[in-house]
Amino acid sequence: MSKASSPGAADTFPRLLLEHARTRPEKTSIREKDLGIWQSWTWAQVADEVRALALGLSALGFQRGENLAIIGDNRPQLYWAMAAAQCLGGVPVPLYQDAVANEMIYILEDADIRIAVVEDQEQVDKLLEIKDRLPKLRAIIYEDPRGMRNYAQPYLHLYAQVQERGRGVHREQPDLFDREVAQGADSDVSIMLYTSGTTGKPKGVCQTHAALMAAARGACQFDRLDASDEVLSYLPMAWVGDNLFSYAQALVAGFTINCPESGDTVMTDMREIGPTYYFAPPRVFENILTQVTIRMEDAASIKRALFRYFLGVARRCGAQILDGKHSVAFLDRLRYAVGNFLIYAPLRNVLGMSRVRVAYTAGAAIGPDLFRFYRSIGVNLKQFYGSTETCAYVCMQPNAQIKLDSVGPPAPGVEVKIAGTGEVLVKSAAMLSGYYKRPDATAEVFDEHGYFRTGDAGYFDQDGHLKIIDRAKDVGKLTNGAVFAPNFIENKLKFFPYVKEAVAFGHEHDRVCAFINIDLGAVGNWAERRGLAYSGYTDLAANPEVYALIQDCVSKVNAELAADPMLADSQVHRFLVLHKELDPDDDELTRTRKVRRGFIADKYAALVAALYSDVSSCYVETEVKFEDGRKGKISANVRIGNASTLAIDQQTGIPGSRGPEVPSRKSATA
C-alpha cells in the first residue's frame, strides 16, 4: 500500500477522518433514520461536526488523556463524540445504554469520568440519580432536548450548544483543532471498553490507535471491504464488535454506516438500507429464524409446503453452491435456481439480506443448523473469533472454507497456539495495551512469552482451523470422569426455537441437569395455536403441556449427544423450566446476554438441589428488579421434568432406550 496517497497513510482515527473529508468530501459517511426519513451526512460534514464538538468539549475543559463517557443508542452524534474525544487526545468510554444507573457507577468512577455525552432524557435521569456518588462528574452533554425543558442544572449542556461554542472557538483560533489532531500518536489509547464482568468487576480494556487499526485493516483486506460498502449500526456501542465494524473499519475503508430509527425498527430499517456487510450475534440470527418459522406456520398450506420443500433442497446443496463447489448435481442446481427465484431471494429480501456480501457472527457458539440455514439460502454467513482484548480479531473464516463447528484459521498477522492446558493463546498487533489502572490484571493475562491468555479452551483441527469448545474454566468433569462442556449442551438446547436460555449443571455431579427458559414469543404462539390460556411468562412456564414440549426438545438433544461417545455421558437427565426469565437487570445474564452460570447456581441453589434429588417440584421465591428500579417478588412452584436418555451398550456401542426414570405424567400432575 502506498503510504502517501491512500487513507492508509493516516495512523490515528482523527487523521483518517480528516483524510476522508479531503479525499471523498461528498460521499455519505453516516445515515440516521429520523422522523421517518434517512438523513445523511457526508465525510466533509462529519469532519465539521466533529471539529465543532471537539472544540466545544475543550472549551468545557476536556483535556488530553481524559476519558469521555458515551451513553446511548447508536446515534451519529455519539459516534462523533467518540471521534471528538480522540481528536483532543482523549479516550472515549462507551457504556451499555440499557444498564441501570447503579451498574454505571462502577465504570464511571473507575474511568475517572468528568464529562459524559449522553443521548437523551432517559440517560440524563440515570446520571442525575447517581450524581451524588460521582464527585468527579461535572458536565453532562445531552443530544436530544425532548423533555429537558425543566432541567435547570448548570452542569447540563445541550449537544448542539456545545458545538455552537466549539464553532465560536474555531473562528477565533482556526488552527487549534489541527494542532490538537497533530499531537496525537498511534501509540495513544484510542478507546476504552469495559469487559462484561462475567467474572468479577468489569475491567477497562485500553486499545491504542495502532492496535485497533491493525485489526480493522486486517479484516478489511481479508474480506476486501471498501468505500462502497454499507453497514447497519445497531449493536451496543460499548461492545468491541460495534466499535470495530461501525467505527474503526468504517474509518479505515471509508464505508457508510447507518443508524436505525430505534431498537424496535431494526428489521424494517435493515430492509430499507440493504447492508452489504452485516454483523449479528447468534441470538439475533436465532430471533430472525424464529420469526420466519412462526410466520411460516401462519402461512397458507401451499406456501408452507413450498417453503419446506425448497428448504430441503437448500439444506442439501445450498451451502456447496454458495462455496462454488463443482460437486453439485445438475438437477439439484436447477432445483436450487427455482428455489432461489421462489423462496430464497424473496426471503433474503424480507430479511434485508439481499445485498449482503459478507455476514459475520461471533460472541457465542452458533447452532450448526442455524448457521447452515443462512448459508443454504445464500447468505455468506461466516464466523470469527476474538474478544475485547484482541480487538475481536483472532480467527476468521475465509470465503468458501467454512466449517460449521470451527472459527477458521488465524487471521493475517495473528499468531495462535494452544497451551498444554488446552487454553487458546494469542499474539498479534491488535492487542490491548493494558487494563485501565490494573497492571496486576494486565500481567495476569499475558504468559511469559507475551501471549495473551484467552481463557477459552480449544484445539486446531486437521485443516488448521481453530475449534472452540467452551470457556477453559467452565469445562468440568462429571464424577465418573467424563468431560462436561456446559456451553456445548446449552447451545444444543437453545437451538430449539422454544428454548430461549438454558443453564446446564453437571460439574462434580453424577449426571447432567438443566434449567430452561422458554421463549415467550415462540411458546406463546404455540400455546395460542392449541388454545392454551396463560397470563404471562410464569404461568406459561408452569404449564404441563409446555413441559411435555420442552421434554421432547431435551430428549432430541440427548439423542444427538448419545451419538458421540465423548459426550454420551452429558445427556440431560432432569430439567426444569424456570419461573422467571433470566435477566441482565437481575445479574443473571451479562449485558451481552451470556448466562452467569455460577451466579445462577448460587441464586437458585434450592432448585439445583431439587434437580439432583428425586422430588417432583420445588417452591421458590425470587426477588426481581423492574425496569424503573423498583423491586418485587415472583414466587412459584417449579416442576421438575424428566427426559428420556439413551444408554450406551458397553459391548456394542449401540444406544438403547432407557426411558425416563420416573414417568413424566407424575411430575406433570404434581
Add this chain to the structure above:
Amino acid sequence: MSTLPPTGRQIGDVLLGVEDISLSFGGVRALSGVTFDVRQGEIRAIIGPNGAGKSSMLNVINGVYSPQQGTIRFRGEARRGMNPQRAAAQGVARTFQNIALFKGMTVLDNIMTGRNLKMRATLLEQAIYLGRNQREELQHRAKVEEIIDFLQIEHIRKTPVGRLPYGLQKRVELARALASEPILLLLDEPMAGMNVEEKQDMCRFILDVNEEFGTTIVLIEHDMGVVMDISDRIVVLDYGRKIADGFPDEVRSNQAVIDAYLGVAH
C-alpha cells in the same frame, strides 16, 4: 412544534367556561346545572361514578350534544349551534372510550386523517396527487412524523391498526387527536383496560403533551391514583350534578365525594 413559548408549564386564563349546563334525553336528566371552567394549559379531570354524566359532559363540550340550557364559552366566546366538525375546526380534539380508529388502515394513515381539517387541496387534486396536494401531503407527513416520534410508535408506522394490541391502539388514537394540533384535548378514559405498564406510559405521554405543546387537557378517568397524580384540578359529577370541584387534595377529602363513591343511605 409548540404553540406556546418554551417556558414550561403555566396555567393561564379561562379557556373553556361551562356555565349552568343541563341536558336531558326524554325523561332522563343526564346533566343538571353543571358549571365549571378549564384554564389554559391545565390538566382537568372529570370523575364520578358510573352514569354520573361524564361522557355526556365531554360530548357537550365536543358539540355532539346540544344542551337544553346553559352556555359553553370557548376562548371567551359563547358557542351556538355547535357540531363536532366545528368544534374540531376551533381546535378541540378528542379520543373515545371505545377506540374509534380505522382498523384496516395503517397507523400512519390513521394519524394522517387527523390532519384532514388542515388540508386545503380539492378532492380532484388529492385523487391525482398533484401540485398543491403533493406539497401539502409532505408538510402534513412531516408533522405526523413528529408526533410518531413523540409517542414512540415508529416501529408500528406501517402496521394496520387492527393488528395492534389495545394499549398501542389507544396511543395511536391519541396520536390522531394530536395531529390536528388541538388547543383543547378531550380524553375519554385514556387508560381504561390497560395494564400497569401501559398506564404509566400513557400518563407520561399525557404529561409530555401538556408540557411540550402546552395543550389544555380535559380527561375522564376511573383510576383514582392516576387522576390524583396528573390532574391540576378535578370536577366531580354524580347523578348529573356537580358535587365537588377543586385541587386533588380537596377533592380527596370531600365528604360528598366519599359518599358518592362509597354510597350512603339516602
